[in-house]
Amino acid sequence: MNSQIQLINVSQQFSDQGATVHLFSNLNLVIQQGRSYAITGPSGSGKSSLLMIMAGLEQPHAGRLSYFTSNTIAPLDSLRRSTGFVFQQFHLLPELSALHNVALPLKLRGDKYAEEKAEVWLAKVGLANRMNHKPTTLSGGEQQRVALARALVFEPKYIFADEPTGNLDANSAHDVADLLFSCCEEQNAALVVVTHCQKLARRAQRVFNLEFGHCGVQRDDARRGALC
């Protein structure tokens, strides 16, 4: 049975030089495994902060995050072990080859087939002939495909992607978006994408628009139409 994350009356705020910055209040959202979501909104509205709360990596100021597997509440540590991340800046380790970047999360989990599985994933993202290249010798689009393979190699239930196409040209952005959505669908993983790109957002099954501290929810079934 699919798992889900629930945000219940979640609010976030920060103190900045004595002033309180309110980002959002009383958000109630559900993220279901196997579905795709986009978070849009103006710069500074709190999209990345919301993503971190959803992933169980940041504490909200108020409200709570609950994680359910088989309709039973589960510890947030088990959610954290089931999530992969993709960032705008790729965050690959520069001294490691593509293969070893992708194998690393599996090695850290003690998987003795880490390199074989990494090879399979690099082939899936179209980099079978680039496995031994270090990140500096790869294009931006290729680096992001390595990052996708690294995020997906341990078969997480959730992928959180913060501006995954923000550093890419239009063609690479299109290819990375295709891979991101198709791989998550194939793996039955939820995908949550923070983006300023409306075309990318429209590919998600549900779009959350964060503005003025509130989160409007809209559905969009035309997700295969326009590409970023």
Ligand SMILES: Nc1ncnc2c1ncn2[C@@H]1O[C@H](COP(=O)(O)OP(=O)(O)OP(=O)(O)O)[C@@H](O)[C@H]1O
């Ligand atoms: N740990 C923190 N302490 C203080 N302020 C923070 C912290 N994290 C985020 N902020 C502030 O909260 C606001 C929202 O940040 P966030 O990165 O979530 O916005 P965003 O919508 O993702 O922005 P952008 O689209 O520009 O990336 C910003 O003003 C940021 O400086």
